[in-house]
Amino acid sequence: MGALVLFALSADLDRRLLLPLRRTRLRVFGHPLTGRGGARQVPVAASVELLENSLAWHTTAPVVRSALLDHWESDGWRILHYSGVHGEGEAARPVAVLFALDATVGRDTSGDPVIRVSYVDADTGAPVAAEELRAAPARRSLRLVE
Template sequence: MTFFVLLASIQPVVVGAMLAWAGAYKLAGRTVGVAASRSALPRLLGSHRRALAAYRLTGLIELVVALVLFGGGKTPSTVIVGLGFLCYLAYAKMVVPQSSCGCTSASTSPVGWRSFGRAAIVAVGGVLAMLPIAVPWWKGFGADPICAMFLATAESLLVLGLSPDFDRRWLRPARALRLKYGRHPLVDVPDTVPVAATAYNVERSEAFTPVAHLISSGLQDSWDAEGWRILTYAGRLDDREVTIVFAVGMTTDTVGIRVSVVEEQTGQIIPVEAFQPAG
């Protein structure tokens, strides 16, 4: 039995299990009311009561289709269900983007590419199961059990990977391991505050206001020394050229912002009170 024939033949098992899982939750899940309310159905149907009824009806349809697939019947209903899911998800994404899929749980995760991926598996699996070359699934497993189990397991893991319900079981632990043993995501981020950010804060601080009328340039130079970041600006006081110097504390021992005005010609530090504008 060729690979493609075997792949088509096992679809009733995988897709049927998906639909049975989703349908059983929609009919008997403890949080179906919450799941229906978080979906786009209330917006689509106009009320939460109708949304819950439609939600349960969808679950019943999924269970019926799953039973047909398990029985070996070739039916277009699987393709119709898959395409219906895709259309519904597209509506939810466009009209109620914050809504959840509500497929198998009351998860708050909004409709995303993973929801579309699961619906696509249902639709494509339904097409494959209808192909004339597909044999009943039990014959496929009987002809090549090892390959059939491998394909079914791989596709099932793909479905589980596309289900946010299981993120806490595999995705979060995987991320924790990546952070523990892998390259740290902040390794390329500088461990000092960018100069542009320091200048932005200085130019909006109370220390900047008294000397703002003197400054005639943007930031000219900056450097770090002994826990301070020094920023310099050019300016004029009457007919004299001056340099306005800000010292910004960068550690717990150097807190706050200090400002000095230096006359360029003499190097004299001019007291701040001398050039504050009159009130």
């Protein structure tokens, strides 16, 4: 009896049994806060969290210099706009960093999300070649003050 109570209170029960049941319920009946209808709407904050935990974000981190500036949806994609800097010193120029995510992808979606990244020169509006951005210097960490 004690082992049954211990198993029922453990996190293993939640991970192995209850979490898959919750995900199945969400897929079948939809999320209770989004209402009934076609494609479900994911909050922008959830898309930002998903982006910031992705490999695409960590790869572009040396270029990105702002928080989310703007967002919009187009053809099923959620576009997230950040500002950034390409180059160093006198050669540094501002760029717009655009991430495109599937607008219906959330944390409960299985698999890694597809994220597309584009860099656009903020002054000219011309795309910046990815090869140029590979040469971007790594962002230095701030010194810890004791």
